[in-house]
Amino acid sequence: MIGTWRWVFATDAHVWSAGLFRMLGLDPHRARAGHELFLGLVHPEDREGWASAGDLVLGRVPRLSTVRVVRPDGGLRVLSIAAEARLAPDGRPLGLSAILLDVTEPDGLTRLCREEEGRRQALYRTTLTTTFSLGLDLLHVFPAEVARVHGPTLAEISVDPFVMVVPEEREAFCARGWEAHDRGLPFQGLARERLANGEVWQFRILGVPAWDADGTYLGRTGLKHPVHGALPATGADRRLTRALEQAVQGYHLRAARGLLDWSMAMLAQASGLSVTTVRRLEENAEFQGARSRHSAVEALRRAGIRFIALDDGTIAVARR
Template sequence: MRHLEEYLDPSDILRFFEEKFGTGVWRCDPEGRMQWSRGFYSLLGLDPHAVAPTYAEIERRIHPEDRRSQHDPRELVFDRSLLDGEFRVIRPNRALRWIRIQSETFLNSAGEPEYALGVATDITEERRSLQPLKTNAGRYAALTQVADGLLWVGSQDGRITALLNAENKPEAHRLFGKGWVDLLPEEEREAALRIWAAAAETGQPYDVEHRLRQSDGTYRWYHCKAMPVTDVDGNIREWLGISTDVHQQRPAIQHAALPRLTGAQLRAARGMLNWSVKQLAARTGISAAVIRRLEEQNGFLRLPDETLTSLCDALSSAGIELTFGTGKPGVRPR
């Protein structure tokens, strides 16, 4: 069986790869004498009939900002770092190109360096395609610094898989995985998971306010928003979210716009959640007898602000939205 190499001339193979892949080859012996292929001349934009192949000529073509300290060309055989790497070259027509060089030193039978062989590749388009990614990475790094809240990445099943700016937030690790669920008041966890599942199923933005337990046992209010990140086929790959402490803002918000609630809305919301009167009483700290009496009233309930807020917060945390359109007040899943 004959191998492919027996059918091909080495010069044909070299020409094929140089033309198809934008590469060029150079060779350097221990005396610093170099030979360049036509492809290498082409990468530098030089005429093989007018320019001698020397290390000095390569150095002249390298962009001033990318040049390394000058060395004797004879060192190329012993030190591959002199040309290996990525750098810019300026062609005689002032065109700027990026090239990558990889080289290898070959030894003679005595184990001494016989010559160095290098392969250069034009990577200009690759560099250009990476530039937007670098720009976006810079913007992302700035975003993590200016964001007021904790930036996180979540999975479809509600796990937090990454914390993006937690360096100065020592307690942020408690939210990792499904730790955030354990930090919710126990009576609000089921509703929180249901709201997340609805967002994951529909791809709609996740936007809630809930309380999270602090290390000292107290609770603070957080506003959590997340958007789905999709792949090229439109499938949700992950969620990008931010959790912002709004505890100090809530009293002002509640004072500026106190919630409203009718007896019919209270009764309908409880039925939609399939809660008993006792369950709602347990979640709000309001007696079951009071809740029954409130559900029987017509019109807006006249209650102390604290009691009214407690009822509305319990329903909201469970995924109920109170509506006040042009018709009658109503309720709907949020």
């Protein structure tokens, strides 16, 4: 189970995801999210390991920590917390963003992670296709098989995946990729990469920003596959599809409605949303990761609309 926590220091506004409320055993309609509430649930022996509110507001945020929490029903959960301070351009702490993972049953979690990693490694070994991610620490996560196939170490690839690109294309491709990252745009491009056996293959690389339902930025997720190969279907592809859907903006939805000759009310009916929610989506007033965005995009897809990521980071809207 995963939860997120966003804290704006200036207003003392705390936003907890539904997953975090469930993790802590709290009713989101009755409990008010906040540091004191969380600290009160932390096991007394672990409270010294978690920062005080004063330290957090000053930007002294522990990046990684593990604490036990005692839920109101008496149940004990072990949470792994990855936190990061959000800073103003002049270095002033503005807020905190955290991702919390329930690791109460580490053996089961380890087994599931090992099985998933095995599937990803076999997929790359046989098809040269894989998903990858870029965390808030700007480190890329690839399966170990990528290093064995290409030659550089996994540590080198995690810091600079462009090391796999042939030298004559590396600098320009790297610049395009980081520009899309810095602007928060989807990225798509073709690059030739050298394998450890000396062969050179052309790959299509796709990367998109990812958000949770509460608007917290989670990093980026991506897909890499050879241009001449068939794209296999994997469970991870759904995560990438959702990240792509989050890049759809209000003007994309309006263009899609125009192609279908739909009103807002018709889109609302097809997607199970209210007209007010559709209007908020088209005005970009909803979080990028809002579930309503996925519902609207899915309804438009069922009606024949395609959202196509282009190489320059824009999204084209077409009708089949």
